[in-house]
Amino acid sequence: MEKINNLAPEYIRAIHPYQPGKPISELARELGLDEVNIVKLASNENPLGTSPLALEAMINALNEIARYPDGSGFELKNMLSQQHGINPDQIILGNGSNDVLDLTARTFLKAGDYAIFSQHAFAVYPLVVQAVGANGITVPAKNYAHDLAAMLQAITPATRMVFIANPNNPTGTLSDPTELLDFIQQVPQSIIVVIDEAYVEYLPKTKKTNSFGWLEKHPNLIITRTFSKAYGLAGTRVGFGVAHSEVANLINRIRQPFNVNEIALAAAQAALKDTEFVKRAYALNCAGMQQITKGLDQLDINYIPSHGNFVSFEIEGEQQNTLMVFQNLLKQGVIVRPLGNYEMPRHLRVTIGLESENRKFLKSLEYAIGELA
Ligand SMILES: *Cc1c(COP(=O)(O)O)cnc(C)c1O
Numbered sequence: 001m002e003k004i005n006n007l008a009p010e011y012i013r014a015i016h017p018y019q020p021g022k023p024i025s026e027l028a029r030e031l032g033l034d035e036v037n038i039v040k041l042a043s044n045e046n047p048l049g050t051s052p053l054a055l056e057a058m059i060n061a062l063n064e065i066a067r068y069p070d071g072s073g074f075e076l077k078n079m080l081s082q083q084h085g086i087n088p089d090q091i092i093l094g095n096g097s098n099d100v101l102d103l104t105a106r107t108f109l110k111a112g113d114y115a116i117f118s119q120h121a122f123a124v125y126p127l128v129v130q131a132v133g134a135n136g137i138t139v140p141a142k143n144y145a146h147d148l149a150a151m152l153q154a155i156t157p158a159t160r161m162v163f164i165a166n167p168n169n170p171t172g173t174l175s176d177p178t179e180l181l182d183f184i185q186q187v188p189q190s191i192i193v194v195i196d197e198a199y200v201e202y203l204p205k206t207k208k209t210n211s212f213g214w215l216e217k218h219p220n221l222i223i224t225r226t227f228s229k230a231y232g233l234a235g236t237r238v239g240f241g242v243a244h245s246e247v248a249n250l251i252n253r254i255r256q257p258f259n260v261n262e263i264a265l266a267a268a269q270a271a272l273k274d275t276e277f278v279k280r281a282y283a284l285n286c287a288g289m290q291q292i293t294k295g296l297d298q299l300d301i302n303y304i305p306s307h308g309n310f311v312s313f314e315i316e317g318e319q320q321n322t323l324m325v326f327q328n329l330l331k332q333g334v335i336v337r338p339l340g341n342y343e344m345p346r347h348l349r350v351t352i353g354l355e356s357e358n359r360k361f362l363k364s365l366e367y368a369i370g371e372l373a
Pocket of ligand 1: 096097168229237
């Protein structure tokens with residue numbers, strides 16, 4: 001039986017699986033806490049919950065659940081194409097945008113190829129690259145942000161793909177639009193560039209880039225978006241990629257025919273109509289970001305200025321202090337995310353929550369810091 005492990009290729013055996021934020025139910029079980037007293041600020045979920053329109057659409061979709069969903073996602077693609085001024089045949093729907101990232105790697109990478117991403121970038125990039133037996137190259141970050149010049153330097157004839165998270169999770173950093181376009185212009189068109197825009201809805205208008213507009217000149221570009229964050233649909237799993245129609249066509253060849261389920265399709269369509277909900281999510285995030293960063297300032301805690309719905313902060317002193325603060329917060333019923341996996345062992349990431357949740361987090365953090373002394 002021991003050798004059964006060896007049936008999988010070495011590159012699969014070497015994978016360290018993605019570590020999600022701790023679920024509320026798990027912490028409740030472990031500490032005997034009541035779930036209602038636990039605040040989860042660990043997975044960048046929407047503290048407002050879900051759009052009531054999307055909830056209603058999901059309940060209605062249950063009536064159709066005996067049937068297969070529309071595998072082409074006709075209606076959702078049409079809505080997205082109208083909203084963004086793109087063609088439906090440029091869209092790849094995914095079971096979350098993670099699915100699109102995975103499909104992209106499987107479409108364009110083979111064993112032995114090379115893909116580039118930044119240090120401290122989203123953990124899913126190395127995973128999808130390694131899953132096809134390709135090699136990931138991590139380029140050191142500059143002040144926690146993507147060092148685009150260094151990433152360009154890292155390109156070799158063996159490079160097939162580059163991943164850019166914009167804004168990035170867990171650092172919250174945003175690339176300057178001019179620098180990003182300049183980067184894209186310099187990357188050879190034989191290399192696929194993925195721009196992951198999971199947090200784009202949290203950017204103020206002045207910081208948004210028209211990345212879809214870059215596709216015409218740069219058919220090697222794939223832009224990914226998600227319904228998991230500002231749209232409050234993390235649990236239904238739906239996201240999408242936008243690309244040149246030929247690129248989308250290639251990726252869609254390996255997509256499972258029904259990778260986005262009926263409930264998720266219905267929810268996403270309704271959520272797109274509820275622009276009011278996304279506006280509320282944006283406004284709440286702006287206020288909450290101010291509340292939390294002000295609180296961190298008052299506690300004299302360093303943080304990385306963030307363009308997302310989360311912020312990563314640093315615990316000073318011994319490295320183990322960070323995990324002690326994390327554990328202490330758990331005991332107080334506050335779940336945040338340790339970032340050891342992201343080569344940021346002194347940082348913790350907190351998602352911007354409701355005003356009351358942010359307050360509880362700050363109060364618990366003050367107590368946890370005090371306990372260190
Ligand atoms: C949360 C997140 C996503 C979204 O993943 P889904 O599969 O759509 O839920 C994608 N990229 C980054 C950088 C994220 O933080």
